[in-house]
Amino acid sequence: EAVDQRRVRGIAHRMHSLTLEDIRYYFEEDATEDNGIPTVNFNLTKNAPRVLPNAYFYGYDQDFNTIALRHLDKVLRNMNKPDFGITNFSTLEQVAHTFHMAELWNNAKKYYNQLK
Numbered sequence: 001e002a003v004d005q006r007r008v009r010g011i012a013h014r015m016h017s018l019t020l021e022d023i024r025y026y027f028e029e030d031a032t033e034d035n036g037i038p039t040v041n042f043n044l045t046k047n048a049p050r051v052l053p054n055a056y057f058y059g060y061d062q063d064f065n066t067i068a069l070r071h072l073d074k075v076l077r078n079m080n081k082p083d084f085g086i087t088n089f090s091t092l093e094q095v096a097h098t099f100h101m102a103e104l105w106n107n108a109k110k111y112y113n114q115l116k
Contacts, residue, residue: 015037016039017042020054023035026105038052038054040052072098
């Protein structure tokens with residue numbers, strides 16, 4: 001049976017910017033750094049690989065109690081770095097993208113749990 005390309009694109013979209021902390025928060029508490037989930041590398045320096053073989057441990061600020069503020073902090077902490085993240089997005093667009101992805105992960109969690 002042919003794979004539904006729309007479904008494949010949807011899965012790829014949901015995976016592209018996951019961090020290890022996001023995987024642990026939304027899907028698997030005990031996920032390891034060797035998780036096999038390829039993601040984009042937000043480090044865009046000249047010789048850095050563009051795709052990472054595993055969702056990496058970002059190091060969210062644990063002083064924030066909610067994942068939303070941890071995501072916001074990730075954007076704001078890096079907003080003036082020319083070699084980090086989505087470089088053609090404004091800060092507001094980056095915040096919107098981050099919250100959009102969190103919404104997708106939160107919605108996917110119920111389906112993931114049904115498949116476990």
